[in-house]
Structures are given as structure tokens and as C-alpha cells.
Amino acid sequence: MKTADNVALCVRNFSKHYGDGCAYCMDEDAVLDRNICPECGTIHACSDISFDLHKGEILGIVGESGSGKSTLMKMLYFDQEASSGEYHLADFLDGDRDVLKLSSRQKRQIRNEILGMVYQNPVYGLKMEFSAISNIAEKLIASGSRNVGDMTATGDHFLGKVNIPLNRKYEPPVNFSGGMQQRVQIAKALSNYPPVLLLDEVTTGLDLSVQADVLELIKEIQRELGISMIVVSHDLAIIRMLCDRTMVMLDGSVIESGITDQILEDPQHAYTQQLVYSIL
Amino acid sequence: MRQNYAFLDENSKKEIRRKTLKAISIPGYQVPFASRELPIARGWGTGGLQLTLSLIGQADILKVIDQGSDESVNAVNIRRLIQDTTGVTDTIHTDEATLIQSRHRIPEVPLKPYQILVLQVPLPEPLRPVEPSERITKQLHADKEYSGAWLRLFEQIMRYGSITDDADYPVLVGGRYVMAPSPIPRFDNPKLEGNDGLILLGAGREKKIYAVPPYTTVTSLAFLDHPFEVESFDDVTCRESGLTGVYMDELIDETTGETYYMTNDTSYMIEEMNKEGSVK
Numbered sequence: 001m002k003t004a005d006n007v008a009l010c011v012r013n014f015s016k017h018y019g020d021g022c023a024y025c026m027d028e029d030a031v032l033d034r035n036i037c038p039e040c041g042t043i044h045a046c047s048d049i050s051f052d053l054h055k056g057e058i059l060g061i062v063g064e065s066g067s068g069k070s071t072l073m074k075m076l077y078f079d080q081e082a083s084s085g086e087y088h089l090a091d092f093l094d095g096d097r098d099v100l101k102l103s104s105r106q107k108r109q110i111r112n113e114i115l116g117m118v119y120q121n122p123v124y125g126l127k128m129e130f131s132a133i134s135n136i137a138e139k140l141i142a143s144g145s146r147n148v149g150d151m152t153a154t155g156d157h158f159l160g161k162v163n164i165p166l167n168r169k170y171e172p173p174v175n176f177s178g179g180m181q182q183r184v185q186i187a188k189a190l191s192n193y194p195p196v197l198l199l200d201e202v203t204t205g206l207d208l209s210v211q212a213d214v215l216e217l218i219k220e221i222q223r224e225l226g227i228s229m230i231v232v233s234h235d236l237a238i239i240r241m242l243c244d245r246t247m248v249m250l251d252g253s254v255i256e257s258g259i260t261d262q263i264l265e266d267p268q269h270a271y272t273q274q275l276v277y278s279i280l
Numbered sequence: 281m282r283q284n285y286a287f288l289d290e291n292s293k294k295e296i297r298r299k300t301l302k303a304i305s306i307p308g309y310q311v312p313f314a315s316r317e318l319p320i321a322r323g324w325g326t327g328g329l330q331l332t333l334s335l336i337g338q339a340d341i342l343k344v345i346d347q348g349s350d351e352s353v354n355a356v357n358i359r360r361l362i363q364d365t366t367g368v369t370d371t372i373h374t375d376e377a378t379l380i381q382s383r384h385r386i387p388e389v390p391l392k393p394y395q396i397l398v399l400q401v402p403l404p405e406p407l408r409p410v411e412p413s414e415r416i417t418k419q420l421h422a423d424k425e426y427s428g429a430w431l432r433l434f435e436q437i438m439r440y441g442s443i444t445d446d447a448d449y450p451v452l453v454g455g456r457y458v459m460a461p462s463p464i465p466r467f468d469n470p471k472l473e474g475n476d477g478l479i480l481l482g483a484g485r486e487k488k489i490y491a492v493p494p495y496t497t498v499t500s501l502a503f504l505d506h507p508f509e510v511e512s513f514d515d516v517t518c519r520e521s522g523l524t525g526v527y528m529d530e531l532i533d534e535t536t537g538e539t540y541y542m543t544n545d546t547s548y549m550i551e552e553m554n555k556e557g558s559v560k
Contacts, residue, residue: 105423112427127410127431134435142427147504148437170438224319 007090008228009076009196014085016071035068035252045071046082047252053196055090056226060243060260062275063233068252069232070120073200076230077117078107091195095152107277116189116227120201122181125188128174131163132184133193136191141273144190158187162217179210186214190221197229203238215241221226236276240264248272286333292316293334300331300480303491307400308453309403309421310488312534318484319361325383326484329358332381335396335480336362342370343377348385348527355383372405373549384447388526388548391477393494401462401483403560404490406450426458428499437506446511452494452499458536465526466500467510473498518543521553 004010017025018041028048030037035044046068051061060068074080076087081100087096091114097111104171111117114141119125126135136155145151159169162183165261173181182202191196199218202212220241224227233239239246240260247257248269256269268274286293292314292441299313315383318326336342342362346355350372358381359370371377374389381398391397407417410428420428429450436444443449446505449480461472462481472479472492502508519540526548530532530542543549 104419105425108423108425112425130431130435134431136432138427141430142425148432148434149505151434152438153370234347249439 004052006054007052007095008055008057009090009230010088010095011052011076011239012050014046014049014072015044015076015083016068016075016080016086017083018045020045032251035066040153044252046075047251049085049254051247051254051257053228053230055195055228058222058229058243059229059262060239060246061230061249062236062239062246063249064234065274066251067249069234069249070200071130072249073117073230075234077115077198078111089196091225112139113144113192114196116158116192116194116197118182118185118199118202120188120204122173122178125185126173126181128173131172132159132169132176133169136188138145138186139191143191154191155187158191159184161221162187163213167197179206179214181218182206182210182214186217186221189224190225190227192226193227195228197227199229199231200211201232201234203233203235211238212218218242236264248275283365285366286329286336286498288316288333296330298487300334300491300536303351303480304478304493306457307493307496308457308459308490310459312487313489315487320357322485323379323402325354325358325400326382327486327489328381328484329361329482330397330484331377331398331480331489333365335398336366336368336379338366340368340378341376343372344366344370344382344405345372345380345385345545346383346386348529351546365459368539373551374547375501375558384463386464386471386477386479388545391475391479393476395488397477397479399462399464399479399490400479401460401481402485402524404447404459404481404483404486405459406460420455424456425494425522426452426501427477429458430503433501433503437487437503443502443506448456449508450501450532452501454496457491458501459492461498465511465513466508466511467496467513467525469498469500469508470510476520481506493529516541518549521549523552525559 021042022040024039025037025042063069075082086098088098089099092099092110103243133155136158137151156166164183173184203214208251231242243260245277246263247254250271256272267276296313299311301402303311304350319327320326344355344359346352363370374387379396383400405417407420407428409432433443446458447465448524449466449469450459451469453459475494478494481490500508513528514525516528518528520542523543527544529544531540531542533540
């Protein structure tokens with residue numbers, strides 16, 4: 001399989017289960033207790049997820065806690081290993097190879113060079129004791145840069161872009177507010193211009209004005225650099241503002257997907273309807 | 281009580297030699313070994329001592345140095361333990377020795393093909409300052425993911441304007457593994473490369489053996505615009521011998537309060553001074 005021309009990232013039949021599974025729950029038509037197998041207790045955190053991310057597009061993923069959104073993101077970033085499925089990236093050998101089958105060293109290379117990740121909690125994405133500028137350099141070093149001058153120039157550029165005053169670039173993020181930490185994390189993820197950016201609940205826990213800043217920044221970056229993004233959120237307002245297309249997840253499966261406006265204005269699945277109306 | 285030859289029992293020595301062979305086969309890779317109890321405390325050279333004890337034969341000629349000195353308490357005690365249990369000849373002349381155990385220095389005289397240099401290592405893991413977990417650092421080595429080691433150097437440049445690691449400056453061995461060269465001064469880093477003799481490194485407390493076989497490429501990590509530099513002793517002269525350009529200790533004359541320099545490798549200094557027509 002090869003990715004189509006306009007597709008940046010393509011996922012087929014992605015699954016993740018915790019536990020060995022049994023003959024009952026491995027069957028496609030098995031009825032599970034939410035996402036837990038009643039026979040063997042295996043948790044199916046993600047089951048049979050397929051989608052394409054188009055170039056320059058922002059794809060939203062919504063769903064309640066425990067629906068498998070973050071697990072999906074972690075599998076895309078190789079933080080967790082998928083139990084089964086196929087995963088192609090247009091920027092790795094023209095999407096010719098299933099990247100799940102690569103060695104851990106090649107996966108690491110893809111993480112460093114093709115993907116960018118912004119975690120909900122900046123602790124996972126940043127080295128809190130190293131200066132902000134070094135944090136950005138870490139991504140650049142990992143993707144092969146060995147020139148301090150170039151790296152500090154790039155670091156300054158992106159810190160400027162996310163509105164971190166440059167006189168604080170030598171400070172470690174542990175001294176920063178939550179919003180600033182999140183912005184440093186975004187700057188780091190962007191610093192080597194990755195073609196695909198993964199954003200996992202980036203604004204959760206930030207106050208409203210900071211949230212607006214961060215969203216504005218994401219939108220601007222996407223327009224300017226044409227980076228493809230996957231945005232996970234449980235906040236429908238954010239999804240409505242940012243995303244071209246949206247997938248709704250429940251108990252590890254995608255229950256509905258389509259153009260964001262369509263999903264929010266005319267939800268088909270009972271759960272999506274409940275989700276949309278509970279916010280209004 | 282009759283002591284076994286070279287203190288350790290034969291099975292222990294065999295295990296250490298087997299691990300040493302593995303270390304030589306994979307230059308720079310840290311091979312775990314079962315570090316034995318010795319009559320000196322862990323962290324006082326037990327890694328180096330176990331290597332020496334397992335390698336020493338009756339025909340060997342031994343030299344033990346501690347920070348360049350053959351006569352410091354540590355060197356004397358280790359030498360006496362080895363001699364008491366083996367009866368081998370000892371020497372202070374680097375050229376005469378077949379087995380050299382050293383703490384924190386590589387002798388000024390280049391190694392000969394018949395020589396093994398054993399270095400004592402307190403902290404064998406170059407990635408430990410950025411990653412506390414052994415399981416993860418092992419994975420990072422496997423993936424050749426060394427941005428952590430580079431990041432430390434970058435952070436030093438950001439904070440202090442230049443790299444401040446004066447000893448234990450990380451090196452890349454054979455283009456593959458990043459290695460802690462033990463706390464030898466930066467000045468000795470170039471001496472690791474392309475030797476005629478074998479260099480073995482042992483960490484007793486951390487239970488690791490690693491090696492730099494003869495004629496291996498060893499490069500000190502450096503950024504393109506911040507090249508690696510050794511300490512320069514070109515404009516200072518040894519007060520005792522008049523030598524220049526060798527690694528020197530900076531000392532203060534307690535009567536005059538004056539700063540003076542003295543060659544650190546004392547046996548080298550003595551050899552030079554005994555040469556006919558020596559500088560002083």
C-alpha cells in the first residue's frame with residue numbers, strides 16, 4: 001500500500017489491547033462491555049481505527065475520557081506499540097513502508113524528524129531543568145543539527161513566535177507558568193518544521209485567555225507552514241474553531257467522522273448527539 | 281590462609297575475561313558483569329582492579345598510577361594488593377609495563393602494542409545526567425539516540441558560553457557508541473584514538489566493563505561552531521623539569537604564595553629529567 005498524493009499520514013485497522021485477548025473478543029462482531037472483554041477481561045483501548053490525514057489539514061479527535069484518544073496519539077508517536085494495524089507516513093519513503101514494522105531505531109528517527117508532539121502535560125515534552133532554548137535545541141539535535149549558532153537562531157525565532165520574551169530563554173521551563181510551558185513545548189515541536197504535528201489536549205488546564213493565545217498560534221502556524229495536524233480534545237468549541245474534519249471516538253472505536261461543521265450541526269450517532277447537545 | 285593467585289577465584293576471573301572479550305568485540309559498549317567484593321570499597325577502583333586481577337599473568341610487569349602519580353596512597357595500596365597475591369614485577373616506567381592500571385590519566389608516553397591500559401571508572405553511563413533509568417539508557421544506546429549527551433554540552437554553552445566538562449568529556453567510539461572515558465582530563469581524550477595498545481575500562485560499583493580496542497576511531501563530541509579543544513599548557517613550564525606542553529598541575533607555593541606548574545605524569549617527568557642533556 002502507498003499513501004495517496006494528498007495524504008500525509010494514513011492509518012489502517014489500528015488496534016491496541018491490554019491483555020492477551022481470547023477467541024471471543026478477537027472476533028469482529030464480539031459484544032464488549034464498553035471496551036472490556038466480558039470473557040477474558042482484556043481492555044481494547046483502540047480497536048480497528050482507520051483514517052487518512054491530508055496534507056495541510058487539521059483533523060480533530062473528540063471523545064470522553066477513556067475513549068482511546070490519547071492511546072491513539074501515543075501509538076502514532078511510538079510512545080506505545082500498536083497491537084496490530086498499518087501506519088504509513090508520506091514523508092518516510094513516500095509512504096511505501098508500514099512504519100510499525102520498522103526497527104526501534106528507525107521509529108526513533110521518524111519521531112525526531114517527521115513528527116512533532118505536544119503533550120497535555122508539558123512535563124512529558126520538556127526537560128524541565130534545562131533552559132528553554134536548550135529544550136528547543138534538543139529537537140534540533142535529535143534531527144541532526146550540530147551547529148550551535150543555527151540552533152540558537154532557530155530557537156529564538158520560534159520562541160518569538162510563541163511570545164516567550166527572549167530575555168527568559170536561558171531560564172528553565174520549571175520557572176515558567178503553565179501557559180508559557182505549553183508554548184515552549186509547541187515551539188519545540190515545531191522547531192524542525194515537522195510535516196505532521198500531534199497535539200494532545202494542549203489547552204486543557206490553561207486559563208481562557210491563554211487558551212485563546214495558544215489556539216491562535218496553532219491556527220497561524222498551520223496557515224503559515226502548512227503543517228498537517230491531529231488535534232485531540234474533549235472541548236467541542238476548540239474542535240469547531242480549529243479542525244477541518246473530525247472523528248468521534250467512544251470506547252476505543254471511531255463511531256462517526258466527517259466534516260467538522262456537519263458533525264457538530266447534524267450529528268448522526270446517539271453519543272455524538274448527546275455530546276453536541278450537552279454543550280449547547 | 282593461602283590466597284588464590286590474583287586474589288579472585290578462577291571462575292570469577294574467567295567470567296570477567298569473558299565479559300572483557302565481549303567488550304572488545306563491541307567497542308564502547310558497556311558490558312554488565314558480576315562485580316565481586318574486594319578488600320577495597322566499591323568506588324575506589326574496584327572495576328579497574330578486577331580487570332587487572334583477571335588479566336594479570338606471572339610474566340606481566342605492572343604499573344599502577346593514580347592521577348599521574350605512582351606514589352599516591354591509592355596507587356601504592358592497589359599495587360601492593362596485586363603484588364602480594366601474584367608476586368609479579370612492578371615498575372614505574374610506562375614503556376616497561378605490560379599492564380597499566382590508571383586512575384583518571386592516560387600516560388604521556390603512547391601505548392605500545394604489548395600494553396593494556398586499565399582505567400578505573402566511577403560513572404560509566406554518559407547519558408545518566410539526562411536519564412536516570414538504566415532500562416531507558418540501554419534503549420537509547422540501542423537506538424543510537426544520543427541527543428541527551430549533546431544537549432548537556434549545548435546547555436553548558438548556553439549557560440557559560442563554552443563547554444565546561446573538563447574531565448569525563450564524552451566521546452563517540454567507532455562511530456557507534458557514545459562512551460564516558462572515565463574522568464581523564466580533556467587533554468587525554470585524543471590519546472584514546474588509534475592506539476597501538478588496548479584500553480579497558482572497568483566500573484566496579486556500576487558493574488560495567490567496556491573497551492577501546494587498538495586502532496579504533498574515538499572522537500570527542502563537538503558542535504561545528506564550537507570545536508573540541510584540549511587544555512593548553514604551551515605557555516607554562518614545569519617548575520621541576522622545565523617541560524612544556526604536557527598535562528600539568530597548578531600548585532601554590534605556600535611560602536611565597538606564588539602559582540607554579542608541575543608535570544602531572546610523574547614517571548614521565550622523572551624519565552625526561554634523567555635523560556642526558558635534559559632541559560634542566
